[in-house]
């Protein structure tokens with residue numbers, strides 16, 4: 001199979017969906033003329049024009065607010081946040097408006113909108129350009145949360161997100177954009193709400209998503225040399241969460257590490273761990289261990305950043321703690 | 324014309340900023356600076372002209388392109404350089420980096436990685452100054468792009484209705500990242516937006532440091548006297564890319580060259596020469612001193628150690644006792 005980057009995979013998803021459905025459009029800062037900071041929109045205006053690939057002023061509130069209004073009135077907008085950190089500038093639009101409108105108005109409305117948010121730590125971007133904020137949105141009923149780890153999943157899930165009639169937050173880790181992986185030429189979708197076992201194993205389950213999937217796979221590789229077989233479960237979407245796949249794995253391995261790059265405290269890992277404790281307590285042979293960024297803002301200086309952000313090593317240590 | 328001391332001070336500030344920024348660019352290209360940096364080259368007249376009328380105790384709120392504001396407000400280039408290199412002797416002990424330098428001891432309340440994140444912080448500083456009857460003024464620097472954030476509009480309105488001692492200084496450098504202001508800003512002059520908030524709006528040539536100085540002095544004096552906020556717009560140009568490494572596909576080299584010819588430092592030098600304020604040799608001496616100062620800052624920064632990895636857990640809460648263990 002051909003290999004393309006994560007960035008190209010999302011670009012193909014956008015182009016295919018825009019071709020298929022004339023109501024799909026994308027708006028954000030520096031996306032049309034520049035092509036996006038990670039090249040993830042390059043060339044789109046050539047095919048679809050500057051009206052459907054809309055450069056906006058620096059106005060996150062207006063970008064998401066307008067996406068809500070457009071979604072309510074027959075369009076399928078994709079709103080780009082530049083960096084996930086700036087989603088904070090549109091919190092009312094997401095949490096009070098987008099998440100509530102379908103429910104609060106008794107199901108009269110449809111809100112087919114996607115907010116794309118490049119998140120995560122990349123080379124000393126520091127406290128205001130490095131965050132992973134998915135847990136905030138997990139806590140707001142009414143939103144779907146998609147958070148892929150590979151080019152294949154990125155493409156299939158973005159297409160599914162665009163076709164979904166609900167507001168979807170689509171988090172894409174900045175360090176993944178350049179990553180290559182196999183993506184078929186023919187069209188496919190990845191359903192929202194289906195986890196994927198990225199590596200089977202019998203000894204420990206590592207429940208993870210986004211960039212931590214890759215760190216977990218590296219850890220599994222290392223641990224396998226010592227005869228410890230880690231099963232890596234990539235959730236791919238947090239809401240809805242495919243807890244069945246998780247539980248199936250847990251019943252087999254009886255030990256769980258939950259890993260994400262977001263801060264540990266109040267992270268999605270807490271929700272995952274609690275659900276496992278509720279649903280599979282009798283199967284567990286050890287406490288569920290969480291791996292996440294230590295609870296400080298992401299510091300700038302490389303030795304500080306390296307100290308707080310979990311990589312392969314932290315996952316290996318967490319696994320060793322319980323096997 | 325301001326007095327000779329003021330003129331020399333303004334010129335020296337501009338030269339120090341330029342020298343600092345050229346060195347930062349060089350160090351970044353040599354791979355010595357983590358993260359990314361936004362340079363102020365070409366815009367020196369704004370920070371220098373505005374801050375010349377500020378007292379030590381006045382406040383400024385800065386942006387992602389903040390090195391010039393820091394220097395103009397009196398921050399130390401050594402500690403700035405150390406911060407930019409991620410060293411423990413930096414202003415933020417390596418926690419912040421280029422985009423997050425602050426020096427509260429000189430009233431520099433912080434650069435900001437979030438465009439438009441500073442407007443209302445400046446409003447709060449001005450509100451506090453008013454409540455404390457301290458006579459202080461708060462200046463908020465921001466870009467043309469930032470004037471499209473909702474925070475700008477809320478800040479101007481609130482500063483206006485509360486008559487706050489706040490001066491909003493728009494550094495209109497024609498672009499927000501790759502987006503030209505002609506595309507994204509609804510008015511030609513951001514200062515026109517002052518009308519909507521019932522405050523004075525003034526546009527000046529931002530590459531003419533004396534024009535900036537005069538307009539800023541008037542606005543700062545008015546604010547200090549209780550006359551309320553002003554929106555001051557300085558039309559200028561960012562000579563370098565949005566960040567170091569920017570491929571700059573969105574503009575013609577000829578445009579950059581045209582603006583280079585309007586370099587605020589060269590223009591001021593001509594003026595100073597013509598007015599007999601400074602001779603060539605005196606200007607050379609100022610430049611040489613700036614070079615020495617910045618080289619010394621670089622040595623200081625390079626010789627400083629990186630922070631201890633465990634320093635990542637300090638400073639999160641005020642008392643260490645409280646903060647202890649919170650990060651682990």
Ligand SMILES: Cc1ncc(C[n+]2csc(CCOP(=O)(O)OP(=O)(O)O)c2C)c(N)n1
Pocket residue numbers: 029058060082086089387388436437438439465466467468469470494496498499500561565
């Ligand atoms: C809220 C927010 N949105 C987007 C960005 C990304 N960004 C960083 S600088 C910049 C352009 C800012 O333009 P302007 O305000 O004119 O300042 P300049 O860079 O020209 O000095 C953008 C879009 C950001 N940092 N914060």
Ligand SMILES: [Mg+2]
Pocket residue numbers: 466467468494495496497498499500
């Ligand atoms: Mg600008």
